[in-house]
Amino acid sequence: MSKLKIAVQKSGRLHDDSMALLKDIGISIDNGKDQLKASAKNFPVEVFYLRNGDIPQYLKDGVVDVAIIGENVLIEKGNDILIAEKLGFSTCRVCIAVPKAMTYNSMNDLEGKRIATSYPNTVNQYLKEKGINANLHIINGSVEIAPNIGLADAICDIVSSGSTLFKNNLKEVETILKSEAVLAVSPLLSIEKQAILDKIQFRIQSVLKGRQSKYILLNAPNNKLQDIINVLPGMKSPTVLPLAEAGWSSVHSVINKNQFWDVIDELKNKGAQGILVCPIEKMVL
Structure with a gap:
């Protein structure tokens, strides 16, 4: 094979x-x-x-x-x-950055400037869309140093945290794309x-x-069960099981991790108790 x-x-x-x-x-x-x-x-x-x-x-x-x-x-x-x-x-973004001391108001400030980058095709396309003429200096390596040594007026490179730009006295001014x-x-x-x-x-x-989801278990009083279920999106619908204590049910569901705290706050307001949230290793639909 x-x-x-x-x-x-x-x-x-x-x-x-x-x-x-x-x-x-x-x-x-x-x-x-x-x-x-x-x-x-x-x-x-x-x-x-x-x-x-x-x-x-x-x-x-x-x-x-x-x-x-x-x-x-x-x-x-x-x-x-x-x-x-x-x-x-x-995740990262491809950004244009300039020296912190440079006054920057818009893309027009890059007209005629020298931009150092490892992404000439991406930058050229972006400049063309914005109607800006600039001179590209193609560098394979540490692009951030270019303005400090007088090689360029600005740079375009990938940025994750921004710490490298900060160390080289640069500031982000344009985000070309997110990756x-x-x-x-x-x-x-x-x-x-x-x-x-x-x-x-x-x-x-x-x-x-x-990775995008959390498994949630909670205890709900039966007289508020439907209100609590309405908060939970789940995959199809939540699982509801009776508890040993009369008048209470256990509710199991899945929530998006990005909505986690908003959902938890609403569940508490609706009367949910004993809320337990667990990571999900894999979810097969």
């Missing part, structure tokens, strides 16, 4: 998050130090550890079948490649390997749904 070739970034936060996801979907990878590829013990998968910037071309050429890659890299180097799934981790890790697919993927990918994607969706 053919093995599905999955590319992941060879190091860094995206690598760690990607390997954690593969582990969560039950794919066991034996990867020793400095290995360029490794096979799964229990699934027809090979993992290739590659430079993030090289992955789009490997996908186009069919050297790898799928990849876990930053969406920003695909937009820069492979915007014709299909995204099968957004994965919700390794996260995605599952990208080669246009040359075979039907046989598509079947393997379908199984992997099903598992990924189950894990991601679990």
Whole structure:
């Protein structure tokens, strides 16, 4: 049976998050130090550890079948490649930043300026949309230092926390795009390997749904049961079980983690007691 070739970034936060996801979907990878590829013990998968910037071309050429890659890299180097799934981790944004001392009111302040970046295609497209003419200086590496050494008036780079910009005396002024890790697919993927990918994607969706949700259990007085149930969205409807104490029921449901505190406050106001919230490892719909 053919093995599905999955590319992941060879190091860094995206690598760690990607390997954690593969582990969560039950794919066991034996990867020793400095290995360029490794096979799964229990699934027809090979993992290739590659430079993030090289992955789009490997996908186009069919050297790898799928990849876990930053969406920003695909937009820069492979915007014709299909995204099968957004994965919700390794989030960042591609931003334009200028020295803190520079007065900045709008994009017009970048007219005729020099912008250092590793994302020329992305920046050029954005500047074109805004009707701004600027000169790009392409840098592969530490872009943030460019204004400090007189190489550029501004930069465009990926930003996570903003601490690197702060250390280099820069401030964000424009957000070009927001990015996260995605599952990208080669246009040359075979039907046989598509079947393997379908199984992997099903598992990924189950894990991601679990990460986005919380399992909630609570005790409800029967005279307020319907009001409490109305607060809970659940998957279809909450599970309701009678308690040993007459007049009370146990209610089980699932809530979105982003709505967690609002739901909890409303449940308490409706009379819910003994509220217990648990993480969900996987959720199969």
